[in-house]
Amino acid sequence: MIKAILVDDEPINNTNLAALLNRHCKGVGIVATARSAEEARSKIIEWEPDVVFLDIEMPGMNGFDLLKTFDNPYFDVVFVTAYDSYGIKAVKFSALDYILKPINSAELKAAVEKIENSVQVKRQNLRLKNLLSLLDNTSSNTEDKIALSTLKETYFIAIKDILRCVSSNNYTTFFLANGDEHLISKPLYEYDELLSSYGFIRCHQSHLVNKFHVKSILNEDSGYLIVGAAGHKVPISRQKKGLVKSILY
Incomplete structure (x- = not known):
């Protein structure tokens, strides 16, 4: 649009x-x-x-x-x-x-x-500029951005502003710190690979979270991560529990 x-x-x-x-x-x-x-x-x-x-x-x-x-x-x-x-x-x-x-x-x-x-x-020029900016940085940079394309618009989102990502079949919903949500027609595993070096944790088959926005761990069932100011409750799978603790503790 x-x-x-x-x-x-x-x-x-x-x-x-x-x-x-x-x-x-x-x-x-x-x-x-x-x-x-x-x-x-x-x-x-x-x-x-x-x-x-x-x-x-x-x-x-x-x-x-x-x-x-x-x-x-x-x-x-x-x-x-x-x-x-x-x-x-x-x-x-x-x-x-x-x-x-x-x-x-x-x-x-x-x-x-x-x-x-x-x-x-x-x-297209913005995408190319974003690519060159990323290539210029050999290490993680808090100002790096990711391009998220919907049918109507391409958004350039600062990685630090992403709270979490949720999978739904071959779609991924991005939840941002300002409350915005973007539904992208790509599977979660692609973003898992892209964002892992920025401190994102695959805490569940359907969930990817930014560790810098994790507020606490709720000890119910196999556990939940409380994410962002709004307190999003994100499940931790039993298989991922050890990985999550090793990263956060």
Whole structure:
């Protein structure tokens, strides 16, 4: 899903654009709207969108001024404007997209298709950067990240933020320290191999836990690990009990 922010000083324009995107561009998710460049800047920093649909002419700081406040804009921009002449020549020379108001749905869909391709390229570049970062570190690094790909999105998760992983057939659910969960279509044993050097313990056939988030061991049945601030209760199999104790004690 492509994360989008809509910026226009007229609320009705944001509402109309949102309706068109929801109707014609199902791959776009609107995470925020803004009515000024100043508000847009804070929303962009907060949400880290893939694309900003940006009105050019706004009171105070205009759309171009907003972009100048970012040293290295990482997001794509589609300019949405009622003025065919205002800055459009520069936009055309820069090979950027713009849509004139009132918005034509076909032009909107064409612009979104370009953004989708751009986002895929950026995600591939992020994967390559992550690979090179990992190759640069010969030992475990708390800042290392793992790429988790779902059907809609690829997430780059700091390994230190993973609480535990749970297997369900050929799927693995990742539970994160911030409460997020990600269901990935890969079996647990693949992540067991990847994460073992980062302090992860295969305490059960279906469970992998980050030892740095283990709070205690509960002595019931064959035992349970209490993991994370929320106190996740993770079973220890009888076969793994000795391994778990050797690592944690």
